[in-house]
Amino acid sequence: MAIGDQVTALGHVQLGELLLGRGTPYRWRSLSGWEDLPGLDSGSVNRADAHGAILGRLLAQPRVITLDGILIRARRGEIGAVVQQLGAATSVIDGEVPFVVQLDERGPLLAWVRATARAIPVERGYTLGTITGAAVQLTASDPRRYELLERTARAGLPTAEPGLDWNTAEGGLDAGLDFNGESGLDFGPPGSTGTLTARNDGTAPAHPVVEFRGPVSLPSLTNLATGDVLEYDLDLAADDLLAVDTGAGTVTLNGTTSRLYTATARSVPEQSWALWPGTADMAYRAAPGSSDPAASVAVRWRSAYW
Numbered sequence: 001m002a003i004g005d006q007v008t009a010l011g012h013v014q015l016g017e018l019l020l021g022r023g024t025p026y027r028w029r030s031l032s033g034w035e036d037l038p039g040l041d042s043g044s045v046n047r048a049d050a051h052g053a054i055l056g057r058l059l060a061q062p063r064v065i066t067l068d069g070i071l072i073r074a075r076r077g078e079i080g081a082v083v084q085q086l087g088a089a090t091s092v093i094d095g096e097v098p099f100v101v102q103l104d105e106r107g108p109l110l111a112w113v114r115a116t117a118r119a120i121p122v123e124r125g126y127t128l129g130t131i132t133g134a135a136v137q138l139t140a141s142d143p144r145r146y147e148l149l150e151r152t153a154r155a156g157l158p159t160a161e162p163g164l165d166w167n168t169a170e171g172g173l174d175a176g177l178d179f180n181g182e183s184g185l186d187f188g189p190p191g192s193t194g195t196l197t198a199r200n201d202g203t204a205p206a207h208p209v210v211e212f213r214g215p216v217s218l219p220s221l222t223n224l225a226t227g228d229v230l231e232y233d234l235d236l237a238a239d240d241l242l243a244v245d246t247g248a249g250t251v252t253l254n255g256t257t258s259r260l261y262t263a264t265a266r267s268v269p270e271q272s273w274a275l276w277p278g279t280a281d282m283a284y285r286a287a288p289g290s291s292d293p294a295a296s297v298a299v300r301w302r303s304a305y306w
Contacts, residue, residue, distance in 0.1 A: 001017070002148075003098045003100060003110060003148055004098065004100035004108050004110060004148050006019040007019070007100050007101075007102050007108050009021065009022050009023070009102070010102060010103065010104060011102070011103070012100075012101075012102050012108075013028065013031070013067065013099075013100070013101050013102075014098075014099070014100040015089050015090070015097065015099050015113075015136075015138070016089050016097040016098065016099075017089070018085060018086065018088075018089035020067070020070070025072055025073055025074050025082045026070055026071070026072055026082075026086065027070065027071040027073075028067045028068070028069060028070045028071075029068060029069025029070070029071075030066075030067075030068045030069055031065070031066070031067055031068075031101065031103075032065070032066045032068065033063060033064050033065040033066055034065055034101055034103075034145075035103075037060075037306060038060045038061050038062065038063040038064075038143035038306075039060070039061035039062075040058045040059065040060055040061065041058070041059045041060075041061060042056060042057075042058055043056025043057040043058070043059070044056040060143040060144075060306070061143065062139050062140055062141050062142075062143055063111065063139070063140040063142075063143035063145075064116075064137065064138075064139050064140075065099070065111070065113065065137070065138040065139070065140065066135060066136070066137045066138075067135060067136045067137075067138070068135045069132075069133065069135070070131075070133075070134035070135060070136065071130075071131070071132055071134075072086070072120075072130070072131040072134055073129060073130050073131075074129050075129055076127070076128060076129045078129070079126065079127075079129045079131070083120060083131070086118075086120070086134075086136075087118070087120075089115075090115035090118045090136050091115070092115070093114055093115075095114065096112040096113055096114045096140070096141065097112065097113065097114065098110055098111075098112060099111050099112070099113040099138060099140070100148065107147075107148075108148055109145040109146065109147065109148075109305060110145065110146045110147070110148050110302070111140040111142070111143075111144070111145050111146070112140060112141070112142060113138040113139060113140045114138065114139060115136060115137065115138055116137050116138065116139045117135075117136070117137035118134075118135070118136050118137070119133075119134060119135045119136075120134045121133050121134065142247070143306075144202075144204045144206075144304040144305065144306065145304070145305045145306075146202075146206075146302040146303065146304055146305070147201070147202070147302050147303045147305075148302075149302070150300055150301070150302050151198070151199075151300070151301055151302065151303075152298055152299065152300050153196040153197060153198050153282075153298070153299045154196060154296055154297065154298045154299075155193075155194055155195060155196035155282075155284045155296065155297055156194065156284070156293055156295060156296050157194050157216070157284060157285070157286055157290070157291055157292070157293070157295050157296075158193055158194035158284075158285070158291075159194075159291065159293060194283055194284045194285060195224075195281055195282065195283050195284070196281070196282050196284065196297070196299065197279060197280070197281050197282070198275050198279070198280050198282065198299055198301060199278070199279045199280075199303075200275045200276065200277050200278065200280070200301065200303050200304065201277075201303040202277055202303040202304040202305040203277055203304075203305050203306050204277070204304040204305055204306045205274035205275065205276050205277070205304060206274065206275045206301045206302060206303060206304040207245075207246040207247035207271070207273075207274050207275075207301075208246055208275055208299045208300055208301035209243060209244065209245050209246070209247075209299075209300045209301075210230060210243070210244040210246065210273075210297065210298070210299055211241060211242070211243050211244075211297065211298040211299075211300070212232070212236060212241070212242040212244075212295075212296075212297050213236070213240070213241055213242075213294075213295060213296045213297070213298075214235075214236030214237050214238050214239070214240040214292075214294075214295055215235075215236060215237055215238045215240075215290075215292045215294060215295055216235075216236050216286045216290050216292065216295035217234075217235045217236075217286055217287040217289075217290040218231065218232070218233055218234075218264075218286055218287035218290065219231070219232055219236065219242065219284075219285075219286050219295075219297065220232070220264075220266070220267075220284070220285050220286065221282055221283070221284055221285075221297055221299075222282060222283045222285070223273065223275075223280055223282055224280070224281045224282060224283060225276065225278075225279075225280040225281065226274075226276070226280075228268045228272065228273050229266050229267055229268060230244055230246075230263075230267055230268070230270065230273055231263065231264045231266050231267040232244075232251065232259065232262040232263055232264065232267070233262050233263075233264050234253075234259060234262045236295075238292075238294060240253060240254060241253070241254055241255070242259060243255070244270055245270070246270045246271060246273045246274065247271070248271075249269070249270045249271040250270070251263070251270065275301055282299065284296075284297040
């Protein structure tokens with residue numbers, strides 16, 4: 001099932017496969033930590049001999065999100081099953097699940113979270129099928145929020161256009177005109193520039209997954225907006241896939257084998273290669289003589305928001 005597939009109305013919140021909000025047994029009163037900036041670690045250092053500080057980087061901490069004032073309602077004989085569903089969705093896990101929220105006309109946003117606290121009051125109304133004041137705390141190790149749609153941009157290696165066929169042995173250039181004059185010169189199939197474009201419509205840097213497919217030697221991708229390069233000194237066969245996850249900082253061949261050590265001296269650390277808000281053009285290149293038209297690169301990303 002698609003991420004956030006049950007979110008269809010304002011106020012809907014989907015945690016994994018559990019939907020909360022209008023039309024469900026779970027209503028919530030407040031959502032804190034979602035529209036707020038996450039906590040920030042500052043790299044600024046106070047000046048020893050002057051006013052102020054030497055400006056440093058700001059790095060975001062994990063985002064802590066709290067659904068508070070949850071009202072749980074069900075028929076008297078079904079309240080246990082409804083509570084159990086909420087408990088299953090907020091159980092202790094090692095990984096993270098998608099958390100999708102739609103608050104207004106801007107549409108839904110996505111974060112990956114896991115439950116770090118849960119409170120379900122057991123009071124007099126419990127046996128009657130009504131629970132008030134429940135709460136769930138969620139923590140997102142990546143504090144950014146993302147659009148649901150994953151975008152993809154692809155390109156092949158640069159190839160020149162074949163140009164005009166002068167056909168000199170058979171009488172020269174054929175203009176190919178018909179009686180209406182609507183045809184003309186055939187320049188052949190268009191070439192490839194080896195460039196692709198990605199747009200991050202958000203407010204935070206997005207870390208894409210870059211996929212190189214062979215056959216190609218020394219594949220590289222340059223972010224022309226920043227000058228940052230990803231380049232790997234290896235040969236990819238026709239059925240090989242080299243996946244670079246710039247968020248996790250991993251480089252894997254065919255999904256299993258790490259090839260992080262093949263990064264060249266030109267290549268920046270993977271986690272520093274990002275798509276900043278706005279449009280970025282990228283150039284796909286390879287070793288001289290590596291020009292197979294089957295070779296390609298794909299960049300997959302979601303627009304990211306603070």
